[in-house]
Amino acid sequence: MANKKDKRVKPKLSMEHELLRPSDIWNRDGFIEKARFEGGVMPGADGERLVFDNCVFKDMSFANSDWRGAEFVDVSFQTCDFSNVQMENVMFHRCEIVASKLTGIDMANSNIGHLLMKECDARYVNFNFSKMKEVEFAECNLEDSDFYECDFKQVRFEKCKLDDANFSETDLDGVDLSDNTYERIEVTVPKIAGCIVSTEQALGFARALGLTVRDE
Structure with missing residues (x-):
């Protein structure tokens, strides 16, 4: 297990970044690098395909805006x-999102690699049809989240709230849910083979399959 965790690559960030205002993104020809944004409201991308490379966002609000198709490489988001937010078809590569609010964000059809999402409120997040590789969700509230027909490669959930999360049509082979909490999740029966669960969770799956569990 430890070796698998070591494969996630952290963001490659410079020691110094240029402090920019949110409106400065329009002066960079769609490519923003080595920049820091701190405290304020980010404007929506409004259909522009923006690329952020080696950037830091702290205490920024993207709420209720459109960032579809944006790319984030080596980016740290802190308390954002x-x-x-509309974020369909985005790309995250070597990014960290920490102590942030993502309630209701739509990230369907996205390409997500080497991402850490930690201590975030991500209820009602939509990841439908996304590809995820080396992604770690740690201590997040993912209740009512949607992972329908995702492509998982080394995706980890650690101490998350997963009640009513939807994993239908997603292959959960090798995914460890044992230290996460939930009363009910949606899964596709043929695709739960190899999923790692606690004894209590296994009993819940058995009952959901219509089996009668007899205690000795």
């Missing part, structure tokens, strides 16, 4: 607000 992504509530109800």
